[in-house]
Amino acid sequence: TGNSIIDSTVSDRIVEISTSGKATLSNVWIQGGNENGWGGGGIYNQGQLTLTHVLVIANFTSAGGGGLLNASTGVAHLADVSFGNNTSQNGGCIENYGWLSLERVSLTFGNAANESGGMDNGGTAIFKDANISYNTSGMDGGGIYNNDHITLTNVTINDNTSSNGDGGGLWNEGNVTLVNVTLSGNGAENGLGGG
Numbered sequence: 001t002g003n004s005i006i007d008s009t010v011s012d013r014i015v016e017i018s019t020s021g022k023a024t025l026s027n028v029w030i031q032g033g034n035e036n037g038w039g040g041g042g043i044y045n046q047g048q049l050t051l052t053h054v055l056v057i058a059n060f061t062s063a064g065g066g067g068l069l070n071a072s073t074g075v076a077h078l079a080d081v082s083f084g085n086n087t088s089q090n091g092g093c094i095e096n097y098g099w100l101s102l103e104r105v106s107l108t109f110g111n112a113a114n115e116s117g118g119m120d121n122g123g124t125a126i127f128k129d130a131n132i133s134y135n136t137s138g139m140d141g142g143g144i145y146n147n148d149h150i151t152l153t154n155v156t157i158n159d160n161t162s163s164n165g166d167g168g169g170l171w172n173e174g175n176v177t178l179v180n181v182t183l184s185g186n187g188a189e190n191g192l193g194g195g
Contacts, residue, residue: 021047033059040069049076065095074098091120110135116145141171166191
């Protein structure tokens with residue numbers, strides 16, 4: 001009748017999946033990860049990962065992917081997952097270099113010193129029925145920074161901020177497909193392209 005909570009008490013990430021590993025997590029909170037240097041404050045995936053009904057909150061890394069780092073070998077499926085208050089250098093909530101599907105996922109209150117408080121995408125990411133809001137980046141792409149392939153269907157990107165760069169909602173250097181997407185209330189405080 002409730003979620004189990006995995007809360008780190010040491011300076012390390014919570015979950016790590018190797019290239020040959022497979023993991024399925026459901027009905028669990030991942031919180032308090034603190035990783036220094038490699039990325040993936042909450043979860044670091046190099047293999048096959050499935051998350052359902054998971055809350056990923058208050059994780060930190062000094063590198064990329066405060067909540068989740070999906071490596072170039074990683075294949076991850078996320079459904080009914082919420083990210084909140086995760087912090088990193090790039091990709092406050094998620095940094096993706098592999099293949100990632102996200103359905104009914106929210107990325108909120110992520111913070112990145114450099115690119116993308118929400119998601120930094122350097123792989124293939126497919127969003128459906130998602131919300132990306134109230135994220136902040138020090139440089140480009142407050143909500144999303146994309147330099148590979150991303151598809152957004154039925155997605156709201158709102159109230160994200162790039163504090164010292166461009167593309168408050170979405171910064172794109174790759175291929176992006178938008179289907180029924182709302183961009184609202186995003187801002188680039190000292191740059192171009194609020195939306």
